[in-house]
Amino acid sequence: MNMLTRRLLIAVTASFVFAGHAVAQDKSIVVASTTSTQDSGLFGHILPMFKAKTGIDVKVVAQGTGQALDTARRGDADVVFVHAKPAEEKFVTEGFGVKRYPVMYNxxxxxxxxxxxxxxxxxxxxxxxxxxxxxxxxxxxxxxxxxxxxxxxxxxxxxxxxxxxxxxxxxxxxxxxxxxxxxxxxxxxxxxxxxxxxxxxxxxxxxxxxxxxxxxxxxFNQYGVMLVNPEKHPSVKKDLGQQLIDWLVSSEGQKAIADYKINGEQLFYPNASDSGA
Amino acid sequence: MPNDVTALQLVLGGDPALFAIVWLSLYVSLSAVALAALIGIPLGAWIALTKFPGRQGVIVLLNALMGLPPVVVGLAVYLALSRSGPLGAFGLLFTAPAMIIAQTVLVTPIIAALTRQTIEDLWIEYRDELTAMNLGPLGRVTALIWDARFSLVTALLAGFGRAAAEVGAIIIVGGNIEGFTRTMTTAIALETSKGDLPLAVGLGLVLIAIVIAVNALAWTARRAGERLAG
Amino acid sequence: MRAPSSELPIVFDGVTVTAGPVTILDRIALTLAPGAPTVLIGPNGSGKSTLLRVAMGLLAPSRGRITWGGLENVPPLKRAIVFQRPAMLRRSAAANIRFALRAAGMPRAEHARRTGELLEHVGLGHLADRAARKLSGGEQQRLALARALARDPAVLFLDEPTASLDPTATKAVEDIIRTVSERNIKVVMATHDLGEARRLAGDVVMLHRGRIVETAAAASFFDRPQTAEAKTFLAGELLV
The missing domain is CATH 3.40.190.10 (Periplasmic binding protein-like II)
Structure with a gap:
């Protein structure tokens, strides 16, 4: 292999790794959420609206609630959107989450x-x-x-x-x-x-x-959303993450959730205004 | 991805989401094979040509690592790349580079082990000639790698097959994020979990077709090269 | 170590090579000096190949010593060898020669010219781009000769270079050996073909069971062999 080929190979390899990285640095946040929200198609319905309004790409990692909370605990997500109220409250009490917002139930x-x-x-x-x-x-x-x-x-x-x-x-x-x-x-x-x-x-x-x-x-199955605490994990994109939370609980976001239907059947019932939920 | 169509219709209809997934799969697996080749070929050649204490043990270990469980590799890479892990500062978790790293870890032992065997066999044939030409270690290694290039293509294909087929590692470190880290195999896993078995099977057939196409391409290149260089 | 101005003479001083309990070369004393080709003869297993490998520097003696131009441990910069079954690199004929030129440190700018010359010299000019491993046995043997000559050697060792060739191919190889010798390159060749020894040898070294049994100028060796072993061998009888 001559020098030119070798340099080319190295350059190509490096660009592979860093090109992918650069894309990941765009205006985007990682949301650790549950398979139910993803597999039901809710995210596919509401996230394009959020992106159109804010330009923020939301990358959803769909896991079980326990795993999603653990992912957030490690600092690998900016926002966590799950459905297990006691576990969520514990998450906030431990200081991993900033504040829990009720969003909807199914x-x-x-x-x-x-x-x-x-x-x-x-x-x-x-x-x-x-x-x-x-x-x-x-x-x-x-x-x-x-x-x-x-x-x-x-x-x-x-x-x-x-x-x-x-x-x-x-x-x-x-x-x-x-x-x-x-x-x-x-x-x-x-x-x-x-x-x-x-x-x-x-x-x-x-x-x-x-x-x-x-x-x-x-x-009934209550969903809550929380920003991962930037004081625990400075890498958390708190402004972008909070924008998503604010939108989800806004009247616009709540309407988007209510509008999602499969075969004419509503799946999720927004209830952000119910502070006890 | 729309649910009411088959994968074949998606391919024939040029569905952009499907193309993005296919492209990402190829990009991740081919990058991993390229990186693994850069590490594994020199490593395998070095082990083939060097005598050192514990060499037999290293060879056994390397051969065993060809069967590394993807889930274990995924978990290890996850823990390393997590914000709470040693490499967390780079923010690579749930990105394509994270998947490339995990697959590189999986594929490197395969390429290194097969390279070791190939180079060792060729060295037996070439030893006298290269020694008589007074060639230094670097000259020997490059000559052997170059002359083993057609056999090494097979090692690369074995690595690519492994990378393209695995889901256990990349679903953990990539997160199967739609539009960012969703590949053929993680999409198949997802569609299976959604109970859309026809779409999952369709995607599986597309994946197999791609793997066959890559192999056919490499094989044709190998045959053409061999005809010219023997 | 600096290469000496001359590789010759090559002096074996009590060289013994053993492999486990087997003695392959037994107290060899021999001087290879400039001049006509030296031919090593003897039956299979008599130690000819091993002697060539020691002379080339590929194999260190178990006991005794060997010097090149009066020095020990001289790297094989001006020596070259053609093995009985040369390994062809998986490249074209021309690339095989270019590889040897590069290994010998020849400036890249001269590779094309020199490669062409060497291929013409061994009569393979028309096969330059053919894959080396697709050449016939005789062509491969000639390519190996050209590759050895690419090192611009002072001494050329040949190990049964025509052993598996038909008469036409043998003649082509022998003609090349003759021209090589005429260019003042010392040829040291092993063979068990008495006819070939007669055609090429300046002097003859006969080996039997790892020992030198007779050293003589070719003419006197073939006309007046001194030892029982040489007489038996020349008579075409089995030497055991």
Missing amino acids: DFVLVGPKSDPAGIKGSKDIVAALGAIKAKGADFISRGDKSGTHQAELNLWKVAGVDIAKDKGPWYKEIGQGMGAALNTASASNAYVLADRGTWLSFKNRGDLVIALEGDKRL
């Missing part, structure tokens, strides 16, 4: 096979339904990934008086993966699974799965 649905082995279809009582699933030993898929959905599920078992860590049997399967993977698993094995409505509505590989139960108030 609801969970209990999805199960058409044959309904636990006999819960038509019921409005999630606690009774879970009790029936356990009593009949009907297959149940748990996310098992510390996500917001997983935490909500664990909480519901607790309300139902079931110590799931102790009482789980072979019917209870923790897969440790995202919402989509849990739905795929339930679809393949005709099991019950707790899913957020957005992911369920946009999910295509349903097989025999249908909604077994919905509408219980205890299935």
Whole structure:
């Protein structure tokens, strides 16, 4: 290899690495969020509007709520947008987040096979339904990934008086993966699974799965958004991040959220004005 | 990406989002292979031609590292590039360079191990001639690498195949961000999780077609080169 | 170390080469001086190739010493060797020669001219751009000769250069060896082909089982062999 070829190679390699880097330095922020917001298509709907207004690129890293909070804790995101209120409040108390803003809620649905082995279809009582699933030993898929959905599920078992860590049997399967993977698993094995409505509505590989139960108030799922604390992580782009938060809770942002529909069905209900949410 | 169309329609229709994903996949994997070649070929050649204590152990280790689990590499690179990690100040996490770094770590042992074997075999054939020409170590290495170039293409292709196919490392360090770090494999993982299996399969077929095309290109170049240089 | 003005004479002083328990060369005492080609003869396994490698400097004696122009450890700047099975670089014939020119430190500006001359010298001018490994056995042997000559050697070692060639190819190689010798390059050649030894040798060194059994001018060696081994070998009988 002669000198020219060698220099060219080095130059090309260097430009590869730094070109990619330069793009990343543009006006953009990283948002650690959940698979439910991404997979439901909400971000695809609202973020282009935000970009048109502010010129800010929002890069969404979709993870489970637990992982998203951890990503933010390490300083690898500017904004965290998740749905597990106690974990979010802990995040702020520990000083990792500046302030928690309620943004919207959606609801969970209990999805199960058409044959309904636990006999819960038509019921409005999630606690009774879970009790029936356990009593009949009907297959149940748990996310098992510390996500917001997983935490909500664990909480519901607790309300139902079931110590799931102790009482789980072979019917209870923790897969440790995202919402989509849990739905795929339930679809393949005709099991019950707790899913957020957005992911369920946009999910295509349903097989025999249908909604077994919905509408219980205890299935409401509150989303909150927080700026990662720049005092912990100076790399946080606090101005750009706060712009996103301000827009999400503004009347314009709230309307954009309300306008997102799949097959005419609204997925998320804005409630930024409800300070207790 | 629209959901109601197949990947084939996306390709035929020239969907810009799909092209961006294909381009990013190629850019990341080819960059990683280029960097891994710059490290792995000299490293493999050096191990082939140098006697040092523990050499056998290094060769075994290098061969074993060809099977590095992508998830482990992804996690290690993630921890290194995270803002809280030793290289956090560069702000590389969730960018294309982060994915290039992770794949470079994955591919370098493959290229180094295959280079080591190739160069060692060629050295057995060339040793007498090159020694008789009184060639220094650098001259030997460059001559051997140059003359092994057609076999080394195969090593590069093995590395490219590994990089293009893996999802475990890049989804962790890249974050699968739409329009920035979404590649063919992370898009396939995403579409699978959305339950859109036909689109996932379609994307998979596109990926396989690309890998075949790259291999065919390299093979043609290799054959043409061999005809000229033997 | 500075290269001496002359590589010659090459003096073996009690050179012994062993490989494990096997003695390959046994107390060799030999002087290779300028002049007509020296031909090493002897049956396979008699140590001819090893002797050439020691003379080239590729192999250090286990015991004894070897000097080039009175000095030890002289780098092989003015020596060249053609192996019995030369390795062809995976490049064109011309590139093989350019590689040797570069290794010998010839200025780049002269490569094209010198490459052309050397290829013409060995009759391969028309095959300059052919891949070296696609050449026939005889052509490869001639290319190896040209590559060795690219080093502008004072001494040229040849290890059975015609062993696997047909008569036409053998003649082409021998003609080149003759012209090389006429240019005052000392040729030291191993062969087990008595006819070839007769055609080319100025003097003859006969090896048997790692030892020199007879050293003589070619004419007297072939007409009046002194030792039993030489007589047996010249008679075409098996020397065991």
